[in-house]
Amino acid sequence: MTATVRHLAAVPTDQAAQAGWDVPVPLGTNAAAPPPFPLDVLPGWARDMVDAVATFTQTDPSMGAGVLLPVLSACAARRLVVEGKPGWHEPVNVYAATIAGPGERKSPVHGALVKPLFQAQQQMAEHVRPLIEQEAARRDIAQRTAEQARATAAKADAERRDAATAEALAAVMAVEEIAVPTLPRLICDDHTPEALVSLMAANGGRMAVISDEGGIFDTLAGRYSGTPNLDPYLKGYSGGHMSSDRQTRAGETIEDPALTVGVMTQPSALRKFAANPELFGRGLPARFWFIMPRSLAGYRDQDSPPVPVSVTARYESTVRTLAATLAEWDGPRVLTLTEEASRVRAAAAATIEEQLRPGGALSDMREWANKLYGAMLRLAGLLHLAHHPTDAWERPISAERMSQAAQVTAWLIAHYTAAVALVHGDPAGETAHDVLAVLVAKDMRAFTRRELHRRVHRKLPRAEQVTAVLATLAQHGWVRTTASGDYELHPDAHTYVNGALLSR
Known part of the structure; x- marks a missing residue:
């Protein structure tokens, strides 16, 4: 996550005001950094x-x-x-x-x-494992007994069928009563x-x-x-x-x-x-x-x-x-x-x-x-x-x-x-914010579009992308064009952005 531009003061510094700058508007999602x-x-x-x-x-x-x-x-x-x-x-x-x-x-x-938590879980498992093995063995024996009882009941003659069926049902119920943890x-x-x-x-x-x-x-x-x-x-x-x-x-x-x-x-x-x-x-x-x-x-x-x-x-x-x-x-x-x-x-x-x-x-x-x-x-x-x-x-x-x-x-x-x-x-605001951080980090107080492009060409490979970001920064008051067509950065941008970095 990139540095966050903090909320700005109500007035620009004296230097910025004398140069005709107003208070810039925070960009995109970038509210104050959470505490x-x-x-x-x-x-x-x-x-x-x-x-x-x-x-x-x-x-x-x-x-x-x-x-x-x-x-x-x-x-x-x-x-x-x-x-x-x-x-x-x-x-x-x-x-x-x-x-x-x-x-x-x-x-x-x-x-x-x-x-x-994993250590506690392992200790609990080791404690209960002997009981699991014991009950699993009991259930296995009961299941085999039930299977034999079912087979006996199926083969029983008429005289023994009811009693054998009852024994088989009891054996099946005994299996169900054994709960294996x-x-x-x-x-x-x-x-x-x-x-x-x-x-x-x-x-x-x-x-x-x-x-x-x-x-x-x-x-x-x-x-x-x-x-x-x-x-x-x-x-x-x-x-x-x-x-x-x-x-x-x-x-x-x-x-x-x-x-x-x-x-x-x-x-x-x-x-x-x-x-x-x-x-x-x-x-x-x-x-x-x-x-x-x-x-x-x-x-x-x-x-x-x-x-x-x-x-x-x-x-x-x-x-x-x-x-x-x-x-x-x-x-x-x-x-x-x-x-x-x-x-x-x-x-x-x-x-x-x-x-x-x-x-x-x-x-x-x-x-x-x-x-x-x-x-x-x-x-x-x-x-x-x-x-x-x-x-x-x-x-x-x-x-x-x-x-x-x-x-x-x-x-x-x-x-x-x-x-x-x-x-x-706004994703455009996020990109503009990242570019603003570059301008501040590289101390680009006055620059051309081409100079900025060289700095951010990996993030913004096309010239029209750089132009669009500069337009966003200008609309928010972070940069402005000069008489020669170049750009200059708001004098207070370093204070605002570096202050946010230090508060992170």
């Missing part, structure tokens, strides 16, 4: 890991936070719910999509933060909706789709069929009742399913997903938190220090213990709010409601923003669990934690706003 994740809302074991991974990979901490939240969700989904007020129970599973271009080091960040799963990658439902049914109604690729968006857009089955993703977000008759012959029924989604993908995949009319019409994009980490390419330290071993060990131990402990529970426990936390929630909710009014900051994204009330509670539950990983379910959520949830909610709003701008932005 970094507020790391101070996390406890030390999580904060240190996200910060150290960001330092080592030279990435925005928002990228790591975009993985951490689904990791916490994978541990707590269908095990904890938050009571916002009497009669309102909000689950804590989340859908998050981190958007970053190629080469932005998504995979190393993902691998470091998701690793303990499956290997427990916490996490999976890219699956069809049908396979996902089967995984959820086999794992107590919950599953986490966490991946450093965006294949899920292709799946939902109908990679495997012309009409995608959205039920696992629609009902897996808020719970309720989900029947899998469509997916399997067994026809499992899942009560209160809880699906976690945490994927990393590229801007092109986001555009395709969010602009899909069927997905948008069913409200699926509105369930996602889109996280837009700043690109640090060009400013990265190639000798950055590795993540300290002690930081990794503490993080992995905490996540493994959380995942294994909560996996053993049968049902959810309710997290309540203290009275002060309830007041904080109500005040934050009132602010959101006001911003939803016509002309308000959230009025143009109401479908997504209407879910912020629940999102704030989900965040409060996850932050509460992170701060109290050994006994969160035995204490109420504090006002401090609810305030932190409101702070992260504001962070989500800023990132969603940037994602919307990316999806609906």
Whole structure:
């Protein structure tokens, strides 16, 4: 992702004003860069890991936070719910999509933060494997007994037929009573909706789709069929009742399913997903938190220090213990709010409601923003669990934690706003923005069209493309023609663009 031109001041500098320049207009999708994740809302074991991974990979901490939240969700989904007020129970599973271009080091960040979930899953599998082998052997013996009983009944004479048939039926029923456990799963990658439902049914109604690729968006857009089955993703977000008759012959029924989604993908995949009319019409994009980490390419330290071993060990131990402990529970426990936390929630909710009014900051994204009330509670539950990983379910959520949830909610709003701008932005404006960055980087305060063409010929190989971009920059007030027919750059462009770069 290229540098973002920040919102400009209301007046140009004195030098620009004296030269007859006005304030230039921001280009295309390029609103202010989304803020970094507020790391101070996390406890030390999580904060240190996200910060150290960001330092080592030279990435925005928002990228790591975009993985951490689904990791916490994978541990707590269908095990904890938050009571916002009497009669309102909000689950804590989340859908998050981190958007970053190629080469932005998504995979190393993902691998470091998701690793303990796989470790916990392996430990759980090793624990249950002897029981699986035992029950599989019992079922195999029972099946053979039933087959022999059926054969005996089929050959029995009239006098013995009724008794032999009864024995055969009893043997068949004995087979059905032996349930062979499956290997427990916490996490999976890219699956069809049908396979996902089967995984959820086999794992107590919950599953986490966490991946450093965006294949899920292709799946939902109908990679495997012309009409995608959205039920696992629609009902897996808020719970309720989900029947899998469509997916399997067994026809499992899942009560209160809880699906976690945490994927990393590229801007092109986001555009395709969010602009899909069927997905948008069913409200699926509105369930996602889109996280837009700043690109640090060009400013990265190639000798950055590795993540300290002690930081990794503490993080992995905490996540493994959380995942294994909560996996053993049968049902959810309710997290309540203290009275002060309830007041904080109500005040934050009132602010959101006001911003939803016509002309308000959230009025143009109401479908997504209407879910912020629940999102704030989900965040409060996850932050509460992170701060109290050994006994969160035995204490109420504090006002401090609810305030932190409101702070992260504001962070989500800023990132969603940037994602919307990316999806609906003008591609011509994006190209012009990239060219403007070149003009600033090369200090081309006065230049000819041919000089610019030499600088950007790989991106704009044809002369008419350069002419069109210059026309866009001139219309927005970033460049203007001189009496000789050449061009000059706005005197304040360096301040605006470099300021945005430094804020990234």
